Protein backbone atom coordinates (compact mmCIF):
# COMPACT_ATOMS: atom_id res chain seq x y z
CA UNK A 715 0.00 0.00 0.00
CA UNK A 716 1.43 3.42 -0.96
CA UNK A 717 0.92 5.60 2.05
CA UNK A 718 -0.20 9.18 1.73
CA UNK A 719 1.12 10.03 5.20
CA UNK A 720 3.83 7.44 6.03
CA UNK A 721 4.71 9.08 9.37
CA UNK A 722 1.17 8.59 10.67
CA UNK A 723 0.49 4.85 10.67
CA UNK A 724 -2.54 3.05 9.23
CA UNK A 725 -6.32 3.13 9.67
CA UNK A 726 -6.20 6.88 9.90
CA UNK A 727 -9.26 8.67 11.22
CA UNK A 728 -9.68 12.17 9.87
CA UNK A 729 -11.94 15.18 10.40
CA UNK A 730 -12.32 17.74 7.60
CA UNK A 731 -14.05 20.92 8.74
CA UNK A 732 -15.42 22.80 5.73
CA UNK A 733 -15.78 19.85 3.36
CA UNK A 734 -17.87 21.80 0.82
CA UNK A 735 -15.11 24.35 0.14
CA UNK A 736 -12.89 24.05 -2.91
CA UNK A 737 -9.83 22.94 -0.95
CA UNK A 738 -11.82 21.09 1.76
CA UNK A 739 -13.56 18.94 -0.86
CA UNK A 740 -10.21 18.16 -2.51
CA UNK A 741 -8.87 16.96 0.87
CA UNK A 742 -11.91 14.68 1.27
CA UNK A 743 -11.39 13.19 -2.22
CA UNK A 744 -7.67 12.63 -1.76
CA UNK A 745 -8.01 11.07 1.69
CA UNK A 746 -11.07 8.95 0.77
CA UNK A 747 -9.06 7.44 -2.11
CA UNK A 748 -6.22 6.39 0.20
CA UNK A 749 -6.17 2.88 1.71
CA UNK A 750 -4.32 4.38 4.65
CA UNK A 751 -7.45 6.25 5.72
CA UNK A 752 -10.28 4.27 7.28
CA UNK A 753 -12.74 7.01 8.23
CA UNK A 754 -13.41 10.62 7.32
CA UNK A 755 -15.89 12.84 9.10
CA UNK A 756 -16.79 15.66 6.73
CA UNK A 757 -18.24 18.70 8.47
CA UNK A 758 -20.14 21.30 6.48
CA UNK A 759 -23.02 23.72 6.81
CA UNK A 760 -25.21 21.71 4.40
CA UNK A 761 -24.10 18.20 5.38
CA UNK A 762 -23.89 16.98 1.78
CA UNK A 763 -23.45 13.25 1.16
CA UNK A 764 -20.42 11.51 -0.36
CA UNK A 765 -20.34 8.25 -2.38
CA UNK A 766 -17.49 6.71 -0.34
CA UNK A 767 -18.66 4.58 2.61
CA UNK A 768 -15.62 5.93 4.49
CA UNK A 769 -17.07 9.44 4.52
CA UNK A 770 -19.66 10.37 7.12
CA UNK A 771 -21.26 13.80 7.11
CA UNK A 772 -22.01 16.09 10.00
CA UNK A 773 -23.33 19.64 10.03
CA UNK A 774 -22.07 22.70 11.87
CA UNK A 775 -21.99 26.47 11.49
CA UNK A 776 -19.36 28.77 12.92
CA UNK A 777 -22.02 31.26 13.94
CA UNK A 778 -23.20 28.77 16.57
CA UNK A 779 -20.64 27.20 18.93
CA UNK A 780 -23.17 24.62 20.16
CA UNK A 781 -23.22 23.14 16.62
CA UNK A 782 -19.43 22.61 16.79
CA UNK A 783 -19.68 21.13 20.28
CA UNK A 784 -22.50 18.80 19.13
CA UNK A 785 -20.42 17.58 16.16
CA UNK A 786 -17.46 16.84 18.45
CA UNK A 787 -19.76 15.16 20.97
CA UNK A 788 -21.17 12.91 18.22
CA UNK A 789 -17.62 11.71 17.46
CA UNK A 790 -16.39 11.30 21.04
CA UNK A 791 -17.37 7.63 21.31
CA UNK A 792 -16.15 6.64 17.82
CA UNK A 793 -12.42 6.62 18.70
CA UNK A 794 -9.48 9.00 18.55
CA UNK A 795 -8.46 11.06 15.50
CA UNK A 796 -5.10 11.31 13.76
CA UNK A 797 -5.75 14.38 11.63
CA UNK A 798 -8.10 17.35 11.76
CA UNK A 799 -8.02 19.86 8.89
CA UNK A 800 -9.96 23.10 9.24
CA UNK A 801 -10.50 24.19 5.64
CA UNK A 802 -13.10 26.90 6.15
CA UNK A 803 -12.58 30.57 5.35
CA UNK A 804 -14.22 33.81 4.29
CA UNK A 805 -12.88 36.58 2.07
CA UNK A 806 -16.11 38.07 0.80
CA UNK A 807 -19.78 37.45 1.32
CA UNK A 808 -23.07 39.13 1.98
CA UNK A 809 -22.25 42.81 2.24
CA UNK A 810 -18.51 42.22 2.65
CA UNK A 811 -15.66 42.52 0.18
CA UNK A 812 -11.89 42.85 0.67
CA UNK A 813 -11.25 46.51 1.56
CA UNK A 814 -9.14 48.56 -0.85
CA UNK A 815 -8.67 51.32 1.75
CA UNK A 816 -9.64 52.24 5.31
CA UNK A 817 -12.87 53.96 4.21
CA UNK A 818 -14.17 50.53 3.20
CA UNK A 819 -13.74 49.05 6.68
CA UNK A 820 -16.91 48.09 8.55
CA UNK A 821 -17.69 46.49 11.85
CA UNK A 822 -19.98 44.02 10.07
CA UNK A 823 -17.17 42.82 7.78
CA UNK A 824 -14.79 42.49 10.74
CA UNK A 825 -17.41 40.54 12.68
CA UNK A 826 -18.13 38.09 9.85
CA UNK A 827 -14.46 37.66 8.93
CA UNK A 828 -13.34 37.06 12.49
CA UNK A 829 -16.17 34.59 13.19
CA UNK A 830 -15.29 32.43 10.17
CA UNK A 831 -11.52 32.93 9.95
CA UNK A 832 -10.54 33.17 13.62
CA UNK A 833 -13.14 32.45 16.29
CA UNK A 834 -14.70 29.45 14.50
CA UNK A 835 -11.37 27.64 14.01
CA UNK A 836 -10.41 28.52 17.62
CA UNK A 837 -13.50 26.92 19.15
CA UNK A 838 -13.25 24.01 16.72
CA UNK A 839 -9.77 23.36 18.11
CA UNK A 840 -11.19 23.64 21.63
CA UNK A 841 -13.76 20.91 20.95
CA UNK A 842 -11.72 18.64 18.64
CA UNK A 843 -8.20 18.67 20.11
CA UNK A 844 -9.39 16.56 23.08
CA UNK A 845 -10.43 13.88 20.54
CA UNK A 846 -6.95 13.54 18.99
CA UNK A 847 -4.70 10.56 19.65
CA UNK A 848 -1.96 10.98 22.27
CA UNK A 849 0.23 7.96 21.50
CA UNK A 850 1.73 9.09 18.18
CA UNK A 851 1.81 11.92 15.66
CA UNK A 852 -1.49 13.78 15.50
CA UNK A 853 -2.02 16.94 13.46
CA UNK A 854 -4.50 19.78 13.66
CA UNK A 855 -4.00 22.03 10.63
CA UNK A 856 -6.01 25.17 9.89
CA UNK A 857 -6.03 26.84 6.49
CA UNK A 858 -4.65 30.32 7.02
CA UNK A 859 -3.13 32.63 4.39
CA UNK A 860 0.18 34.30 3.61
CA UNK A 861 -1.61 37.67 3.65
CA UNK A 862 -2.10 37.14 7.40
CA UNK A 863 1.67 37.52 7.83
CA UNK A 864 2.39 40.97 9.29
CA UNK A 865 6.02 40.98 8.13
CA UNK A 866 4.97 40.00 4.59
CA UNK A 867 2.39 42.80 4.26
CA UNK A 868 3.80 45.06 1.56
CA UNK A 869 0.75 46.19 -0.40
CA UNK A 870 -1.90 46.79 2.30
CA UNK A 871 -5.66 46.52 1.88
CA UNK A 872 -7.86 43.54 2.78
CA UNK A 873 -8.04 44.71 6.41
CA UNK A 874 -10.56 42.22 7.80
CA UNK A 875 -9.16 39.16 6.01
CA UNK A 876 -5.53 39.98 6.82
CA UNK A 877 -6.29 40.78 10.46
CA UNK A 878 -8.49 37.72 10.99
CA UNK A 879 -5.82 35.41 9.53
CA UNK A 880 -3.07 37.09 11.60
CA UNK A 881 -5.23 36.49 14.67
CA UNK A 882 -5.79 32.87 13.59
CA UNK A 883 -2.00 32.43 13.40
CA UNK A 884 -1.76 33.74 16.97
CA UNK A 885 -4.48 31.35 18.16
CA UNK A 886 -2.64 28.39 16.58
CA UNK A 887 0.68 29.46 18.12
CA UNK A 888 -0.94 29.83 21.54
CA UNK A 889 -2.67 26.44 21.28
CA UNK A 890 0.64 24.85 20.30
CA UNK A 891 2.26 26.16 23.49
CA UNK A 892 -0.55 24.90 25.73
CA UNK A 893 -0.71 21.52 24.01
CA UNK A 894 3.05 21.10 23.63
CA UNK A 895 3.45 21.10 27.41
CA UNK A 896 1.37 17.93 27.84
CA UNK A 897 1.02 16.22 24.49
CA UNK A 898 4.40 16.28 22.77
CA UNK A 899 3.30 14.51 19.60
CA UNK A 900 0.35 16.75 18.74
CA UNK A 901 1.32 19.21 16.01
CA UNK A 902 -0.80 22.33 15.46
CA UNK A 903 -0.06 24.36 12.33
CA UNK A 904 -1.42 26.93 9.91
CA UNK A 905 -1.26 26.25 6.18
CA UNK A 906 -1.07 28.64 3.23
CA UNK A 907 -2.48 26.76 0.21
CA UNK A 908 -1.12 29.05 -2.51
CA UNK A 909 -3.54 30.84 -4.82
CA UNK A 910 -6.12 28.20 -5.58
CA UNK A 911 -8.92 28.15 -8.13
CA UNK A 912 -11.95 28.14 -5.80
CA UNK A 913 -15.00 30.32 -5.22
CA UNK A 914 -13.02 32.31 -2.65
CA UNK A 915 -10.34 33.45 -5.09
CA UNK A 916 -12.50 33.65 -8.25
CA UNK A 917 -12.91 37.46 -8.33
CA UNK A 918 -9.17 38.02 -7.74
CA UNK A 919 -7.58 35.65 -10.23
CA UNK A 920 -6.90 38.10 -13.09
CA UNK A 921 -3.52 39.22 -11.72
CA UNK A 922 -2.28 35.74 -10.85
CA UNK A 923 0.86 34.99 -12.90
CA UNK A 924 0.76 32.15 -15.42
CA UNK A 925 1.15 28.77 -13.72
CA UNK A 926 0.59 30.17 -10.21
CA UNK A 927 -3.12 29.42 -9.95
CA UNK A 928 -3.33 25.94 -8.47
CA UNK A 929 -6.15 23.45 -8.80
CA UNK A 930 -7.67 22.49 -5.42
CA UNK A 931 -6.41 18.92 -6.04
CA UNK A 932 -2.81 20.09 -6.48
CA UNK A 933 -2.96 22.34 -3.43
CA UNK A 934 -4.45 19.58 -1.24
CA UNK A 935 -1.75 17.15 -2.44
CA UNK A 936 1.05 19.62 -1.59
CA UNK A 937 -0.50 20.44 1.80
CA UNK A 938 -0.69 16.72 2.67
CA UNK A 939 3.03 16.53 1.85
CA UNK A 940 3.59 19.36 4.32
CA UNK A 941 1.51 17.56 6.97
CA UNK A 942 3.64 14.47 6.37
CA UNK A 943 6.90 16.39 6.80
CA UNK A 944 6.10 18.43 9.92
CA UNK A 945 7.28 17.38 13.36
CA UNK A 946 6.41 18.46 16.90
CA UNK A 947 9.14 21.15 16.80
CA UNK A 948 7.17 22.82 13.97
CA UNK A 949 4.02 23.18 16.05
CA UNK A 950 2.64 26.74 16.15
CA UNK A 951 4.10 27.73 12.77
CA UNK A 952 2.60 28.66 9.41
CA UNK A 953 3.70 26.63 6.37
CA UNK A 954 3.10 27.29 2.70
CA UNK A 955 2.12 24.61 0.14
CA UNK A 956 5.80 24.21 -0.82
CA UNK A 957 6.85 23.26 2.71
CA UNK A 958 8.50 26.61 3.44
CA UNK A 959 7.73 28.31 6.74
CA UNK A 960 5.97 31.68 6.38
CA UNK A 961 7.26 34.20 8.92
CA UNK A 962 4.59 35.87 11.04
Ligand SMILES: NC(=O)c1ccc[n+]([C@@H]2O[C@H](COP(=O)([O-])OP(=O)(O)OC[C@H]3O[C@@H](n4cnc5c(N)ncnc54)[C@H](OP(=O)(O)O)[C@@H]3O)[C@@H](O)[C@H]2O)c1
Nearest residue numbers: 732734735736737759776802803857859909910912914915
Ligand atom coordinates in the same frame (compact mmCIF):
# COMPACT_ATOMS: atom_id res chain seq x y z
N1 LIG B 1 -8.36 29.90 -2.58
C1 LIG B 1 -7.25 30.57 -2.33
O1 LIG B 1 -6.60 31.09 -3.26
C2 LIG B 1 -6.75 30.72 -0.93
C3 LIG B 1 -5.55 31.44 -0.72
C4 LIG B 1 -5.07 31.58 0.57
C5 LIG B 1 -5.77 31.01 1.63
N2 LIG B 1 -6.93 30.34 1.40
C6 LIG B 1 -7.64 29.78 2.55
O2 LIG B 1 -7.94 28.42 2.32
C7 LIG B 1 -9.14 28.07 3.01
C8 LIG B 1 -10.11 27.37 2.06
O3 LIG B 1 -10.46 28.28 1.05
P1 LIG B 1 -11.21 27.85 -0.30
O4 LIG B 1 -10.49 28.56 -1.37
O5 LIG B 1 -11.42 26.39 -0.35
O6 LIG B 1 -12.60 28.62 -0.07
P2 LIG B 1 -14.10 28.20 -0.40
O7 LIG B 1 -14.16 27.30 -1.57
O8 LIG B 1 -14.83 29.51 -0.46
O9 LIG B 1 -14.54 27.40 0.90
C9 LIG B 1 -14.80 28.05 2.10
C10 LIG B 1 -15.40 27.07 3.08
O10 LIG B 1 -15.69 27.77 4.31
C11 LIG B 1 -17.03 27.42 4.70
N3 LIG B 1 -17.67 28.44 5.51
C12 LIG B 1 -17.83 29.74 5.22
N4 LIG B 1 -18.53 30.34 6.20
C13 LIG B 1 -18.81 29.38 7.14
C14 LIG B 1 -19.51 29.36 8.38
N5 LIG B 1 -20.12 30.43 8.89
N6 LIG B 1 -19.60 28.19 9.05
C15 LIG B 1 -19.03 27.07 8.55
N7 LIG B 1 -18.35 27.03 7.38
C16 LIG B 1 -18.25 28.18 6.69
C17 LIG B 1 -17.76 27.24 3.37
O11 LIG B 1 -18.98 26.57 3.58
P3 LIG B 1 -20.20 26.67 2.56
O12 LIG B 1 -19.88 25.73 1.41
O13 LIG B 1 -21.36 26.24 3.36
O14 LIG B 1 -20.27 28.11 2.12
C18 LIG B 1 -16.73 26.44 2.60
O15 LIG B 1 -16.76 25.09 2.99
C19 LIG B 1 -9.67 29.37 3.63
O16 LIG B 1 -9.25 29.46 4.95
C20 LIG B 1 -8.98 30.44 2.79
O17 LIG B 1 -8.84 31.65 3.52
C21 LIG B 1 -7.44 30.17 0.14
